[in-house]
Amino acid sequence: MSELRQSVVVQRMVKRYGRVAAVDDVTLEIERGEFVTLLGPSGSGKTTILMAIAGFVQPTSGDILLDGRAITRLPPERRNFGMVFQGYALFPHMTVFENVAFALRARGRPGEEVQRKVVEALDLVQLSPYAQRLPRQLSGGQQQRVALARALVFTPHLLLLDEPLSALDKKLRADLQLELKALHERVGLTFLYVTHDQDEALSMSDRVAILREGKLVQFGRPRELYERPATRFVADFLGKSNFIAGTAQGGDGGTLAYSAGGLTLRQAVAGAPPAPGAPILVALRPEKIAVVADTPPDTANAVAGRIAQWSYSGTHFQLLVDTPAVGRMIATVPAWRCRIEPATGATVHLGWDPDATVIVAEDASADSPH
Amino acid sequence: MADESRIAAARSTRSLGWAIVLFLVLPITIVVPVSLTDQRFLSLPQDGLSLRHYVNLVQSAAWLSSVGQSFVIASGATVISVLSGTLCAVGCWRLGSRWSELVRVLMLVPIIVPTIVYALGLYRLWVQLGLLDTYFGVMLAHGVTGIPYVVIIVSTSLANFDPRLEQAARNLGASVPYTLRRVILPSILPGVVSGSIFAFIHSWDELVLVLFIASRAIFTLPRRIWDGINEHLDPTMAAVATALVAVTAILLVLDMRTRRQRSE
Ligand SMILES: Nc1ncnc2c1ncn2[C@@H]1O[C@H](COP(=O)(O)OP(=O)(O)O)[C@@H](O)[C@H]1O
Ligand SMILES: [Mg+2]
Numbered sequence: 137m138s139e140l141r142q143s144v145v146v147q148r149m150v151k152r153y154g155r156v157a158a159v160d161d162v163t164l165e166i167e168r169g170e171f172v173t174l175l176g177p178s179g180s181g182k183t184t185i186l187m188a189i190a191g192f193v194q195p196t197s198g199d200i201l202l203d204g205r206a207i208t209r210l211p212p213e214r215r216n217f218g219m220v221f222q223g224y225a226l227f228p229h230m231t232v233f234e235n236v237a238f239a240l241r242a243r244g245r246p247g248e249e250v251q252r253k254v255v256e257a258l259d260l261v262q263l264s265p266y267a268q269r270l271p272r273q274l275s276g277g278q279q280q281r282v283a284l285a286r287a288l289v290f291t292p293h294l295l296l297l298d299e300p301l302s303a304l305d306k307k308l309r310a311d312l313q314l315e316l317k318a319l320h321e322r323v324g325l326t327f328l329y330v331t332h333d334q335d336e337a338l339s340m341s342d343r344v345a346i347l348r349e350g351k352l353v354q355f356g357r358p359r360e361l362y363e364r365p366a367t368r369f370v371a372d373f374l375g376k377s378n379f380i381a382g383t384a385q386g387g388d389g390g391t392l393a394y395s396a397g398g399l400t401l402r403q404a405v406a407g408a409p410p411a412p413g414a415p416i417l418v419a420l421r422p423e424k425i426a427v428v429a430d431t432p433p434d435t436a437n438a439v440a441g442r443i444a445q446w447s448y449s450g451t452h453f454q455l456l457v458d459t460p461a462v463g464r465m466i467a468t469v470p471a472w473r474c475r476i477e478p479a480t481g482a483t484v485h486l487g488w489d490p491d492a493t494v495i496v497a498e499d500a501s502a503d504s505p506h
Numbered sequence: 507m508a509d510e511s512r513i514a515a516a517r518s519t520r521s522l523g524w525a526i527v528l529f530l531v532l533p534i535t536i537v538v539p540v541s542l543t544d545q546r547f548l549s550l551p552q553d554g555l556s557l558r559h560y561v562n563l564v565q566s567a568a569w570l571s572s573v574g575q576s577f578v579i580a581s582g583a584t585v586i587s588v589l590s591g592t593l594c595a596v597g598c599w600r601l602g603s604r605w606s607e608l609v610r611v612l613m614l615v616p617i618i619v620p621t622i623v624y625a626l627g628l629y630r631l632w633v634q635l636g637l638l639d640t641y642f643g644v645m646l647a648h649g650v651t652g653i654p655y656v657v658i659i660v661s662t663s664l665a666n667f668d669p670r671l672e673q674a675a676r677n678l679g680a681s682v683p684y685t686l687r688r689v690i691l692p693s694i695l696p697g698v699v700s701g702s703i704f705a706f707i708h709s710w711d712e713l714v715l716v717l718f719i720a721s722r723a724i725f726t727l728p729r730r731i732w733d734g735i736n737e738h739l740d741p742t743m744a745a746v747a748t749a750l751v752a753v754t755a756i757l758l759v760l761d762m763r764t765r766r767q768r769s770e
Contacts, residue, residue, distance in 0.1 A: 190677055191676075191677075213677070221674055286678065
């Protein structure tokens with residue numbers, strides 16, 4: 137089993153196209169058997185990193201290591217990495233069977249072994265009845281499974297997936313997310329998955345790497361990224377967030393007091409608090425805000441405001457609240473047994489605990505000179 | 507009012523279109539009745555239709571040997587054009603840089619330069635290489651001048667080829683030659699077939715080069731027709747011309763069918 141599961145390291149990789157750095161000094165260490173997702177908006181360099189690992193993009197500098205061995209200059213056909221391409225890239229002139237058999241035939245395996253392994257792989261993705269069809273005779277979801285079988289049949293060291301679900305409709309996507317996750321557990325292979333869909337990343341991955349403009353912003357477990365985003369970009373890209381800019385005052389016993397819009401607010405801190413007078417930025421998730429109608433809540437932080445807009449989504453209400461102190465805030469409250477009556481113009485109080493918020497860094501500006 | 511003027515404009519455009527079609531096709535169709543003449547010289551039939559010139563064609567050793575020679579030379583030339591033209595197109599496509607664009611333009615030179623200039627140059631070279639009046643010499647000349655057709659048509663096919671298919675093949679462990687054979691060529695096959703049909707037709711009816719580099723041994727069909735017109739006005743030539751047109755037409759229909767299959 138050990139040769140099936142390899143660790144992959146992307147070491148200080150840079151890829152420049154002319155003056156543009158598509159990937160800018162990215163280091164990623166992926167452990168054996170992990171499900172790692174590269175998440176970022178379109179153009180953030182996800183595909184470029186994946187293509188460099190597959191061997192189709194030569195990094196301008198930096199290395200790709202497989203179990204500590206540099207493979208940066210190895211041609212793609214000698215890397216033994218499975219890949220599911222964006223749009224699948226199935227061979228249109230070959231049947232499903234021949235598509236899946238391709239890797240085995242290219243390796244000159246005997247016919248009996250090809251037959252057996254292809255049947256196994258098609259069983260794995262429940263496509264055995266379709267072996268003699270051409271790719272264009274299959275639905276999008278079926279094509280996606282053929283691409284998976286084709287990439288797994290030769291027991292690769294690693295499976296690379298570039299937005300494999302982005303062409304499918306929402307319902308099918310949810311089903312296939314579960315299937316992919318189950319497949320990952322069954323085959324125990326390292327998966328490196330690319331997506332721009334945050335829900336997909338959070339629900340499937342062991343760890344997520346967040347990319348922005350070619351740079352790695354944060355790499356960690358989904359929960360950690362959601363609860364403790366390092367920068368404004370991460371907080372904003374993974375779910376919704378309110379941001380409060382303030383000035384640090386003083387800390388005592390794990391709590392930092394800071395001033396924002398004439399109020400004194402409190403923020404839980406682990407370790408050394410920022411020096412008094414330093415500007416800080418605090419991120420607050422909409423669902424961590426308690427919304428009450430009449431009296432200010434007894435939480436450490438409370439601001440009053442008026443509902444500017446609201447919407448109902450079945451599970452919860454989303455409120456846009458204009459506050460004189462900290463500007464417009466988004467808050468969500470569960471719709472079931474909701475204690476307030478949402479109405480535009482109504483006065484509400486927003487409250488939250490010191491540990492509901494997290495201090496985040498501002499991201500470096502896109503066009504600042506490097 | 508506007509409608510009427512538009513209809514009038516459409517009508518005159520259509521008449522012009524038909525006039526052009528007639529202009530293109532009539533000279534070809536005229537050889538058909540001439541080939542069926544009952545006279546002993548090049549003319550339209552007078553007292554009735556006759557197949558005697560066709561009979562003469564299939565019984566004449568000289569004409570038959572020309573048909574054979576033309577066929578052998580066109581086949582050989584097609585192999586040369588298709589092999590080098592396809593490899594050139596694939597190579598340029600893979601490099602995809604500015605240099606490959608230059609190479610592609612260079613490949614079109616045989617079409618751009620007047621054939622007679624080209625023929626003069628080839629003649630000088632063939633003298634030195636001892637290729638004058640040989641099968642191989644004519645095949646090579648036709649093969650080289652047929653390359654542009656293959657390059658153009660195969661390049662068009664490649665422009666529609668999804669480069670991710672090549673990446674997928676390499677990713678699955680296929681070497682570059684294996685990928686070329688199993689993935690790229692099958693995908694561009696209709697283009698290659700189409701290119702070879704054009705390369706074949708190019709050699710099949712080429713005259714100027716043959717006039718320069720052939721003398722006694724090589725008498726292709728176009729050259730025999732040319733000599734026939736210069737020496738005696740034998741209607742067998744019209745029969746041959748009809749056969750030539752028929753072969754070309756059949757090849758073009760084949761080409762259209764492969765294209766239709768590709769678009770399906
Ligand atoms: N072959 C290329 N030539 C020039 N620029 C490229 C090339 N490939 C990618 N880029 C640029 O690099 C950046 C990252 O691209 P990509 O890795 O495809 O992003 P993503 O997959 O995250 O959408 C983009 O700005 C893109 O325009
Ligand atoms: Mg991409």
